[in-house]
Amino acid sequence: MDDRFNRIDWHKTFPVHALTWPFPNPFHIEVGIARTDLLDDRISGNKWYKLKYNLKAALEQNAKGVASFGGAFSNHLHALAAAGNRLALPTVGFIRGELVEPFNPTLTDCSTWGMQLHPLTRKAYRERHDSAFQDRLMASFPGFVLLPEGGSNQLAVAGIADMVGVIESCKAAFDYIVLPVGSGGTLAGILGYYLGREDAPIIIGVSALKGVAGVLEETVLRLVGTEENFIDDLSMDDLLPEWWIEHDFHCGGFAKVSSELQELKARFECQTCVPLDNVYNSKVILAVKHLLECGKIPDRARLLILHTGGLQGVRNWSRPLS
Ligand SMILES: Cc1ncc(COP(=O)(O)O)c(C=O)c1O
Incomplete structure (x- = not known):
């Protein structure tokens, strides 16, 4: 093996911690966050x-x-x-x-x-x-x-399974994981990790793109669906944990920012000290805010937000947001 690979400490981990949710939480959901953004300032999340x-x-x-x-x-x-x-x-x-x-x-x-x-x-x-x-x-x-x-390919999906392993090793208990979705590899990796596991949490993706309902789900399933993932004659549907993608929080499209999103991002960052990017993670917070307020997540459930990084991109937003 070319030892150049070990020039990066791939065993580094990231914190998973509780979050004081800064918005209404009428159903008393416990919110936590997995901070893959803190892994590295360049190879982020x-x-x-x-x-x-x-x-x-x-x-x-x-x-x-x-x-x-x-x-x-x-x-x-x-x-x-x-x-x-x-x-x-x-x-x-x-x-x-x-x-x-x-x-x-x-x-x-x-x-x-x-x-x-x-x-x-x-x-x-x-x-x-x-x-x-x-x-x-x-x-x-x-x-x-x-x-x-x-x-996003099969090797990316395998890598994301390692990420879930780090989250599980933190022994944080959660019933839901919420994460942003772009090309689908991260969501596919999480679904792949929990394939066939009865104790799997419910996985909710939040699409950063507009107009991809159906197509994005197919892409994700294609990425999960390698042959070695099938056990005996069970179909993928039998093995997958419950999951879905929220498609209404893109704020007008990929990398579009609404004034609601800007305000939410500023308030979230100020009250939690967790920085967000505009393209992916702010939209997850917007979606979670909605999910917690509308009662779609049951009373006192435990929900983990996956922060996927992307903070380098914030520097590109020095122009006025439209
Ligand atoms: C910061 C960030 N979060 C989430 C995603 C979406 O991940 P995926 O493309 O695996 O769906 C991306 C894009 O890759 C990203 O850059």
Whole structure:
């Protein structure tokens, strides 16, 4: 094994703690939070676990580097660039749209950490899932491994299972886990971890995207549904814990921010001292606020919020929010 992998302390853990909920809580729900945002200031949150086995596999197969896709503010590319830099593994980022100079803080970091940035027109970017298109792109990067947008693949799902292992090792009791959903790998990893377990909590995803109801659930199931996950002739439905995705808290779409969200974020941060990003975790807090107030979570249940990081992205919001 290439010992570059161990240049990152992958065994690091993160705190799981109780949260004094700063909004109405008429049904006395106990709220806790798992702070994967505190793992690392560069390879933040769920990215730590989604990249872990992808980078291990790349090093094991002597890949020349790792390439992936993302927008100009991508947490995934930011974490990949940071990890590649620490592991001396070259990285390439295929960026949606033009590369506007001067670079924003995310792309400045990526470039400083040695990631080669290649803009793709929005039209070309739409082909990112097409294997012939990927082959054409990768012809310029022989020996590189290509990860999907958001890094969500089977190895990411396996890494996220390690994250749930850390949460379980904290012995915090919870009946629900709530987390943000983008490309679906994190939710799939959590569902995969609890597959077939009778003591599984109920898992609630909160979509950061608009207009993906049904499609996102299918994506998640596809990511969970590897053959080794099936036990005897039980179907996936028999094995999965109860789960669903909330689709009404995107505030107008991906990375859109409403004034309600801004106020909620400011109040939450001020009263809990837990920082939030605008794109994923603020929207989870908005969803949880609604769930607790409308009585969808039963009296005195214990609910754990998974903070997935993404705080690097906050620097990109110095412009007025619309
Ligand atoms: C901070 C943050 N939280 C949550 C997500 C969503 O995770 P996933 O893409 O695995 O659904 C992302 C995107 O990967 C993210 O950057």
